[in-house]
Amino acid sequence: MLNKPVTNHNVDHLENELISVRRHLHQHPELAYEEVQTTAFLKEKLLAAGIRILDVPLKTGLIAEVSGNPDGPIVAIRADIDALPVQEETGLSYQSKVPGKMHACGHDFHTAVILGAAYLLKKEEQQLPGTVRILFQPAEESSHGAETVLASGGLDDVQAIFGEHNTPQLEVGELGTRVGALTAAVDRFEIELEGKGTHAAAPENGRDPIVAASHLINLLQTIVSRNTSPLDAALVSVTQLTSGNTWNVIPTKAYLQGTVRTLSDETRAFIPERMKRITESVGEGLGIQVTFKWLPGPPATKNDPQWTALAERVAKETGYRFIEIPPTLGGEDFAYYQTKIPGAFVNIGTGSSYNHHHPKFTIDEKAIVPASRYFSKLAVRALEHLSSNQ
Numbered sequence: 515m516l517n518k519p520v521t522n523h524n525v526d527h528l529e530n531e532l533i534s535v536r537r538h539l540h541q542h543p544e545l546a547y548e549e550v551q552t553t554a555f556l557k558e559k560l561l562a563a564g565i566r567i568l569d570v571p572l573k574t575g576l577i578a579e580v581s582g583n584p585d586g587p588i589v590a591i592r593a594d595i596d597a598l599p600v601q602e603e604t605g606l607s608y609q610s611k612v613p614g615k616m617h618a619c620g621h622d623f624h625t626a627v628i629l630g631a632a633y634l635l636k637k638e639e640q641q642l643p644g645t646v647r648i649l650f651q652p653a654e655e656s657s658h659g660a661e662t663v664l665a666s667g668g669l670d671d672v673q674a675i676f677g678e679h680n681t682p683q684l685e686v687g688e689l690g691t692r693v694g695a696l697t698a699a700v701d702r703f704e705i706e707l708e709g710k711g712t713h714a715a716a717p718e719n720g721r722d723p724i725v726a727a728s729h730l731i732n733l734l735q736t737i738v739s740r741n742t743s744p745l746d747a748a749l750v751s752v753t754q755l756t757s758g759n760t761w762n763v764i765p766t767k768a769y770l771q772g773t774v775r776t777l778s779d780e781t782r783a784f785i786p787e788r789m790k791r792i793t794e795s796v797g798e799g800l801g802i803q804v805t806f807k808w809l810p811g812p813p814a815t816k817n818d819p820q821w822t823a824l825a826e827r828v829a830k831e832t833g834y835r836f837i838e839i840p841p842t843l844g845g846e847d848f849a850y851y852q853t854k855i856p857g858a859f860v861n862i863g864t865g866s867s868y869n870h871h872h873p874k875f876t877i878d879e880k881a882i883v884p885a886s887r888y889f890s891k892l893a894v895r896a897l898e899h900l901s902s903n904q
């Protein structure tokens with residue numbers, strides 16, 4: 515088990531340092547694309563450890579690297595660094611000092627873990643058969659931070675990438691993942707319906723967008739129940755419906771929006787086509803003008819079979835209990851990296867807690883150092899694997 519008593523002085527020191535890093539971040543949360551102090555803090559820590567920082571055009575977030583052989587392969591390990599607009603209610607001694615902002619998704623944990631991995635890799639830098647890029651990514655919660663990093667060019671030559679999310683569904687000492695989709699594609703839709711307003715007592719003089727919207731919502735539910743395979747998880751949720759402002763007027767317009775979650779590329783392409791056709795046919799049938807807008811977000815994560823097998827082997831090598839976990843329909847913008855670079859995304863157990871984004875969400879700090887060891891070892895093993903194949 516991982517939680518054996520720590521006797522080694524260096525391990526103690528690393529644990530104290532990473533806990534204090536995590537608590538500092540926890541007290542000073544910054545939202546997506548506003549991670550200026552967080553970035554400055556990480557820069558200071560990395561430079562103090564003698565770790566190089568790449569000169570890439572990122573306003574927040576950064577990419578560092580350690581390298582024992584600049585001609586060898588290049589792999590990346592990634593943490594996300596942003597917090598959420600949530601008012602913390604944990605009552606912890608180190609709770610957020612910023613009203614209305616909180617590390618309620620545990621990205622402070624990810625950041626401490628990957629910083630710890632950077633420290634450990636730095637210690638064996640000369641022996642590394644290649645280069646490890648250490649990525650602190652901004653704006654995961656906006657769903658677009660990973661795209662910003664890809665556009666910076668700082669990962670162009672990376673051959674494999676690894677990332678993590680903490681999870682209260684696993685205990686400290688447990689690590690889980692799966693081949694293929696672990697998280698879903700997260701897309702959004704907006705539908706506008708424009709009819710003709712009229713007196714509520716004379717519906718024959720108008721075209722009611724509320725009746726149209728209610729038919730539409732029911733018909734949209736038939737896509738997942740009747741048009742996609744029950745074995746291919748997907749969902750269509752209308753999460754907002756607005757129309758009208760009083761009791762005796764049939765309004766002119768209605769507005770709907772919501773989200774679609776899918777695990778396969780085929781279903782992800784199929785659902786918006788079907789939604790558009792249903793929306794247009796309801797509009798045509800009821801004399802309502804419709805506008806259908808599709809706003810794509812991150813795709814599903816695509817864990818590469820070979821790198822996922824390595825992630826599992828290293829989990830066992832570093833003392834984790836490995837669990838093959840089911841996919842979720844939550845999203846993760848790490849998936850953008852996997853459209854360009856093969857890699858694996860894993861879930862690290864951080865002990866039971868309220869769920870992510872809850873004001874009382876927390877993590878067990880005992881999970882930090884083992885995860886740092888895991889990511890440093892994973893990077894080394896990935897470099898070894900790539901160099902043996904070169």
Ligand SMILES: [Zn+2]
Pocket residue numbers: 619655870871
């Ligand atoms: Zn989150």
Ligand SMILES: [Zn+2]
Pocket residue numbers: 619620621654679
């Ligand atoms: Zn998160």
